[in-house]
Amino acid sequence: MNIKDIKVTYRSEGPNIKWSYLKKLHPAIPTIRTVIDFIEHQFGTLVRGKKHSVPSTEKDIIKLQQSYVNSKIHEMRPGRQQQPSEQATDFNLLGFEQLSVGQFWATWNNDRAFERSLSEDWDLSDAGTELSGELEGPESG
Numbered sequence: 001m002n003i004k005d006i007k008v009t010y011r012s013e014g015p016n017i018k019w020s021y022l023k024k025l026h027p028a029i030p031t032i033r034t035v036i037d038f039i040e041h042q043f044g045t046l047v048r049g050k051k052h053s054v055p056s057t058e059k060d061i062i063k064l065q066q067s068y069v070n071s072k073i074h075e076m077r078p079g080r081q082q083q084p085s086e087q088a089t090d091f092n093l094l095g096f097e098q099l100s101v102g103q104f105w106a107t108w109n110n111d112r113a114f115e116r117s118l119s120e121d122w123d124l125s126d127a128g129t130e131l132s133g134e135l136e137g138p139e140s141g
Helices: 003-009 019-043 057-071 091-101 104-112 127-132
Strands: none
């Protein structure tokens, strides 16, 4: 564990942070770091470097390419049949169906279809007293 973990990565924020909370959090930082590293190793979620140095685009691209090679997602396998459980959900189609079949357009139209005035009303009957600086009250009259 280093100072960066305490002061930056897992820092406590907000005006109401108490010392008792800090005493609970800081011993857990090595465990939190271990869990994050384990998840990264299992799922390969990190696609960029995590060092405080000039990023190496070439190294990052090589790491990403290696991840694709290891996962074999771009390999042709003759005779392979896609299982129904592997079918990705078509969210574009679902959204389109909700827009075209559901109540969206009726609600949208109802919220916007009302009679609007085409004229402007510039009634300035009260403006004369404001412009002249006079106060209206019981003593004026």
